[in-house]
Amino acid sequence: MDNTTNIALSRIDVLTRALEVTSNNLANTNTDGFKASHSQFSEFLVKQKGGNTVPGGREESYTEDRSVYQDHMQGPMHQTGNLTDFAINGEGYFSVRTSQGVRLTRNGQFQRRADGTLTDSAGNPVLDTNSRNIVLRQQDEILSVASDGTISTQEGRVANIGLVTVDNLYTLQPEGNYLLRPTTQTRNVANKEIRQGMLESSNVNAVSEMTHMITIQRDYDLNFQLVQTESTRQTNAIDKITAEPNV
Structure with a gap:
């Protein structure tokens, strides 16, 4: 040759x-x-x-x-009206607990399991600011989320959705179509802006x-x-x- x-x-x-x-x-x-x-x-x-x-x-x-x-440029947002759909405006990623460890995602299409656990579409629990599973009571009907991630029901504040990021976004390793594996230390986002009833589209x-x-x-x-x-x-x-x- x-x-x-x-x-x-x-x-x-x-x-x-x-x-x-x-x-x-x-x-x-x-x-x-x-x-x-x-x-x-x-x-x-x-x-x-x-x-x-x-x-x-x-x-x-x-x-x-x-x-x-x-x-990692932010994609456009679109409104869904679903109470468990969330979009991030600005920096940060939701944390979910998978069988392989904690993973990050910008896909906020969440759902509530029968036991009250808030999960992503694959059933991975969504984590709060202290890296704990977010669990709602079965009797909680009113669900509202403030822009800082505070989840409230008819009984008041029950949890706070965690947002994290890393210093170098290019160190995040894609897994599947919407999960990212952090290879460096994550840190909490100081100024969160979460919008309920909306999702971030593909960029x-x-x-x-x-x-x-x-x-x-x-x-x-x-x-x-x-x-x-x-x-x-x-x-x-x-x-x-x-x-x-x-x-």
Whole structure:
């Protein structure tokens, strides 16, 4: 396999990853609390064998898949009217207790189990400011949540929804479509703003992602054609050499 093919294949490998990321973004355009991901790649140069070591020497340009990062920009809010739907305006994440440990989320589509435990859509208990499960009494009918997360019923204040964050949002590791695993120490958000009866929509820009997907697909096709053309050229050259009579 020659250098031209290797260079094209390095580009195809990166584009394949970028296509997967973009496709996942588009698939979650309507997933509440979803944060779009973006692939990051860069060029790296490799000196050709026998190439000049001085500046301006012969070098080959390859493409390297560097990382995939999340866009934590807040998505638009939409009203639902459900008493157990909550949206965060500004910084912070809800904490939920999963079988794998505490996870963070911006998806505030919660529900109340038969035993009164407030959970997310997957049944993971929502945590308060002291990292305890929020449990409401079965007889509590009136439920209101202030902007600071204070939950009140007809009996008065019963709990306070916790909001946490981390110093570097890019250290959060996505799990599934709406959960994030903190890899560094979390801290409570000082100024909380929670809105009841609303949800935060996905921050995916469908038009932008679709345009990006078309660009990736065109680039992929061009590089794939280059690989095929180079393969055909090499095959023809080999056939020509083997067909020549021995002198």
